Amino acid sequence: MQALTDNIYVLVILVMGGTFLIVGSLLILHAYNRNRLLRQKQLLQQQELQHQRQLLLTIFSSQEEERRRIGSDLHDSVGAALSSLRLTLDHMGTAQAQQLIDRIIGDVRNIAHNISPAILNLYGLSEAVEELADMINQGKQLAVEVDNQAEAGLSALSHPVMLSIYRVLEELLNNTIRHAGATTVLIRFFKEDEQLVMTYADNGKGLAADLRKGMGLVNITNRLEVAGAGWELGTAPQQGFFIRVTLVLKNNQ
Numbered sequence: 542m543q544a545l546t547d548n549i550y551v552l553v554i555l556v557m558g559g560t561f562l563i564v565g566s567l568l569i570l571h572a573y574n575r576n577r578l579l580r581q582k583q584l585l586q587q588q589e590l591q592h593q594r595q596l597l598l599t600i601f602s603s604q605e606e607e608r609r610r611i612g613s614d615l616h617d618s619v620g621a622a623l624s625s626l627r628l629t630l631d632h633m634g635t636a637q638a639q640q641l642i643d644r645i646i647g648d649v650r651n652i653a654h655n656i657s658p659a660i661l662n663l664y665g666l667s668e669a670v671e672e673l674a675d676m677i678n679q680g681k682q683l684a685v686e687v688d689n690q691a692e693a694g695l696s697a698l699s700h701p702v703m704l705s706i707y708r709v710l711e712e713l714l715n716n717t718i719r720h721a722g723a724t725t726v727l728i729r730f731f732k733e734d735e736q737l738v739m740t741y742a743d744n745g746k747g748l749a750a751d752l753r754k755g756m757g758l759v760n761i762t763n764r765l766e767v768a769g770a771g772w773e774l775g776t777a778p779q780q781g782f783f784i785r786v787t788l789v790l791k792n793n794q
Contacts (some may be wrong), residue, residue: 705764
């Protein structure tokens with residue numbers, strides 16, 4: 542009788558142990574499958590973000606190629622024709638027409654520069670930003686100051702990233718001139734740990750909440766996303782506009 546009782550206890554223990562083992566195995570398998578599905582979901586999200594970034598990069602590259610073509614045509618064809626006309630008018634002595642032609646030549650050069658900034662390709666982002674600031678300052682409408690403490694870092698950026706930062710600055714300056722009612726802009730570049738930081742600040746009326754999703758900011762954020770940059774907005778009505786952009790240097794060298 543005692544032996545039978547002992548056997549029953551042993552059997553119960555074995556059954557309970559087997560049950561716990563099965564339940565534990567099922568829980569482990571469930572956790573494994575859940576983690577696997579989570580990893581797959583994260584991978585799909587990363588692939589989708591990468592696809593969107595690559596699509597934006599392709600669009601911007603196509604736009605820049607078309608800009609270069611149009612800018613080259615303006616400079617080579619229209620500019621050359623106007624220069625020839627200017628020489629012809631020199632011999633005719635029509636001062637008023639000469640002034641008009643000079644003005645048109647200047648306008649064509651400015652348009653060609655805005656479409657495709659040759660200085661960026663030749664001398665890099667630092668020189669291109671300085672020239673952009675000089676062009677704005679000549680208009681006397683807005684005083685732009687550039688404080689560049691990271692010239693080596695800017696030179697280390699890839700050309701697509703340089704171009705994205707340049708276009709972002711163009712858009713920011715255009716927004717300041719058109720909407721901010723500002724008189725000064727300060728653009729700063731500096732290194733912070735392993736990051737290149739750009740800040741842009743004006744003393745205008747700031748950006749109202751209902752304008753933060755305007756086309757200008759959409760273009761800016763798309764450009765920054767393609768460049769792999771992070772950014773923070775610090776703007777409020779009547780407190781000026783401010784944006785801080787960060788780039789990891791080692792990813793762009």
